[in-house]
Structures are given as C-alpha cells and as structure tokens.
Amino acid sequence: MRLFALSDIHVDYPDNARWVDALSSEDYRDDTLILAGDLTEDRHLLAWCLQRFVAKFRQVLFVPGNHDLWVRRDPDIDCSLRKFDQVLTIAADAGAWMQPRFHRDTLVVPLLGWYDYSFGSPCDDLRVMWMDYRACRWPDDYGPERVTEHFLQMNPDGLPHAASRVVTFSHFLPRIDLIPFFVPRAMRRLDPVLGSSGIERQLRALGSDLHVYGHSHINRRVVIDGVVYVNNAFGYPQEGMIAARALLALDNELR
Template identity: 30%
Template structure:
C-alpha cells in the first residue's frame, strides 16, 4: 500500500512512519529501532498496529510495501532520516536511492566542473566513476556539462547513481540555443534546467548536508554570469593587455556571442543571475559554507600563480612538451587575439560569497585548475576540460580524471 504523507505536518508524519515500520519490519526491529533512537518495544499484534494507522485501507501481507511517495524502502526512510538529518517532509519529497545502513557517518564532498560530455572521451571518463568509491559522498558540479538537455539529464542521472547527493549550477554552455524553434531563449532554457533538476532530485538550492554524526556543512549554489567591460566596467573582471598584439577578435571567437539568445530585461546579465541569489544570500548559515558557481568571482584568480605555472611546466615536461612560457610566446596555448578576461566572471559574485560567509568556493569556466586561499576563503577550480587541454598539460591536478575532495580538507 502507498501511504501519501505529503499533506501531513512533520510530527504526524513521524508518528505514521514509526507505526508503519513497527508493523512492516518487525523481524528486523532490533536493527531498525536503534537507528531511530527508539527504545525496543514489546511485540504487538498486527491488528493493533493497523488500528493505530487509522488509514481505513486494507493491509496486505507484504514486507516490500512502500510508505513514501518516492518509492523508498522502509529501512531507507529510517536510515536517511538519521544519517542525513533531513526532516520527514524532505525525505518524502526528495527521491533517495537505496544505501546500506551505517552506524557512523563520514561523508566527503567532491567537486568538478566543465565535464563537456558532448565529447565521447569525457563521457567515457565519467562513466568509469563508480559508487564503490563515492556512494556515501556528495558531488558539486560547477557547470558546463553539455548544451543538450537530454544529455544533461542522462549525465546527472548517472552521477546520482554514483554519489549520495549531487549539487549543480548551469554554466554558459548549458544556455546555448542550437535549435531556436525548440528553445525560446537562454533565460527560458536556464529555468527549464532548474525545473528539471528539481524533478530529478539534483540540488540547485542551499542545503545542509550531514558529513558526520556530529557535524554538517551547507552546500550553497550561486547562479552567475560574466560582465563584459562594455556592459559594466565596474563589475567586469576584464584586464586590459599592457602590450596588445594585433586586433582583439574575442567577440567573434567567443561562442556565447553566437549561440546564446537573450530576451530583453533591465540591467546586465550578471545582475540578472545575481538577483536570483537574493534569498540565498539572506539566509543565516550556522555551519561551514561550501559555495559554488560556474564563473570566476575575482580578477586575481584569472592569472596563474607561480605555483600553478610550475605545476603546468612540470606536467608539460612529463608529457615531453616544450615549456609553456615558450609555447605561449608563439601563440600555441592562448591565441594572442583572444582576451578571456572579457568573459571570465563578475565582482558581484565575490560580494555574495563574502555575504554568506563561505569557507570554500568552487568555480569552473577557465579550464585551469587552482586551489588558493584568499582573505580567509579557499577558492578551488577543478575542471575536466577538453582532451586536447589535458594532452597539452594545461589542466593540472586531474591526471586521474576524478573529482577533487574539498571537504574535509586534505592536508
């Protein structure tokens, strides 16, 4: 029988859950009750339990009956209520996949971005990630998965099978419109993606995640877009080249300028997406905050540090390639006519990171991996990027093509 608990208040739901579990899982009560912090009780008759339900429906002799609208087993409801410290209402509304009961929780948080699964070699990498390695862990996906909605859904579903929880924000690629006759504009597509994620159980809103029996962290997605210097010079991360070489052809080279379709709205694109974070930024977070966005929040994160340059040189040497400095002088790495900082990010994003008190902020977009601490915040970029970039030694720290653990911090 299917018990719909959606219209009950939390205390009523909790009572109903306990009653159903007593009836349906009596053979395993000694295992289940400790997970609920309930004392062991005397055996009771089925008729007594059924009477407590006051449901009016005939009961069936079937230990596999479901008691939530999300097709979650009885054992799973109990374990999740305790393990993740979600409310009963949350557990009913959010579909959860089956996990073995554990007495002690130690949940890690991983991050990655720029999966670009439109490329078969990248999809092959992701398909190799196994729940054997991550089934109790959470994953932050900081945008640029694919511009195809069916492929995006397929990829997120796979990640949900591998990880306990998946958090996500769209990047610029997701907002590309390849079929204008099917997708109205980039803003409409963005909201379609968010709706799809909610229906799937992929998290795009702030959520408290239990990482141990005694601790939790807040995972906080921040929607964003970049400001070009023409749109808003104060908000832009644009860095004017000191010695420009030739014509700046960035506008024509940047695919967003060809594949994004924007409706009319007041203000800049950056401010539009920043305003979507208003309620998020007004919340009070009592546990450590792990925030993430697709775009960069600071100008000083654009250029590589000495340490990051050394890592690139080491990787290129390992691959038998010439120095990155020499290659860059020849225009082999970054085209001289393209200035990425036009499209890097926005400063309003940094203000929001500070407002919510982030301990760690994850970002993507640039396809250059970083792990820095700036003014008390740890900034992490861990992109999969393109195969050609990995082969050129430009995407460092991802030699195993796996997500990066960001919590707890690995010393």
C-alpha cells in the same frame, strides 16, 4: 561522507561521457558532489549526465554554466532564459539540487551568475570568437550586464540555516586574480567573459570559507583574504595537461 568538486565535464565529447558512465556506483554512495557547470548544451545529455551522477552519489548540487544555456541547436527554444527554466526542470527531475544543502555541518550554497565586464571591456576579436555571442539568445533589452544581474538576484542574500562552515560554488569566476600569472597575454583577452565581481560580493556576504568555481579550465587552489578558491575542471579531451580529469575531495580544506 566526503565532499567532491568537479566542473566543465563537457559530456558532448564521448570520452568524457564514458568517464562519467564508468565512475563507480558503489564508492561514492555516502558522498556529496558539487558540479560547477558546463555539462553539455544538449538537454537529453544533460538529463543523462545528472541522472548518472545522482545514481552514484548521496546528493548532487549543480549550477549551469554558459554551455548549458546555449540554444544554437534548440530550434524550439528562442531564449536562453527559457533554456535556463528547462535546465531547472531537468535538474529537479534528475534529483540534483540547485538550492543550499547540508553536507554534514557544512552548508553548500550554489551561486548563479554570468559575466558583466567587471573584469574588463571586450575587444572586437573577443566579440567575434566567443561562442556565447552566437549560441546564447537573450531578450532584446538584455546585455551581459543585465543577464548577470538577473542571475545574481536569484541567489540567497543570507544563509537559510546556521552552519559551522559555508562552501559556495559558481560556474563563473568571482574575481579576475584567480587567473594565474603564467596565462599567456594573448589569452587574457578572455578576461571580460570569465565572471563577475558580483559573485565575489555575494560569497563574502554569505561568509564563505571555500568557493568552488569552473569556466577557466585552469585547475587551481589559492587562498585570498581567508577564503579558499578551488577550480577542478575536467576539461576537453585535449586538455589533459591542464585539467586533472578526476574528482577532487574538499574535506581536508574544511578541517
């Protein structure tokens, strides 16, 4: 029984979808997969993707990312909160879990989130270029800070069961220092929309030993104050130089 992590698979791209479809249907039947968000904005593709992974793994745990809540191509959905409710139903119907589950004696805990500008204030250029500002729709009184709080409040405030180890995962970054020093200054304008320090507070309160995150498309492993942070993004087809484009086994981190 192995534990794998993957995020940002973006099966809207045919090459990425083909990779999912071609993944062995035999090699992972006893294993657990963490999917840390950004599968697709398309509800039908989301169902297909989750169903394919569930057919290949013993259990699949999932949290949606920002792309999964886009509604720009959903004329029948006027709110990303309603899209989230549909994502919940799609995941449950596919057999994927969005609740804590055991992997052997390790408890794996999904953490919902968004970004609340705790990593910085957005500049005017970011407000123009960042697709979420146009592709997501929220109630009139919901800014990013309230969206983040809405999702953080849905996360567990304690462990439902005693566990030898705890693995948490989120799509969004729990701390801004997970972005490595070599990222160009021009790209740091994205910092405000990368995550929330509220996720960090929650994973620490849960006693997490390892946290999987996505969203940045920068694969990394780093230890900070006793917690191992891991990003294993599949990424866009053109990102082969910065994304591993493979499953990542976490078992050695848990020994």
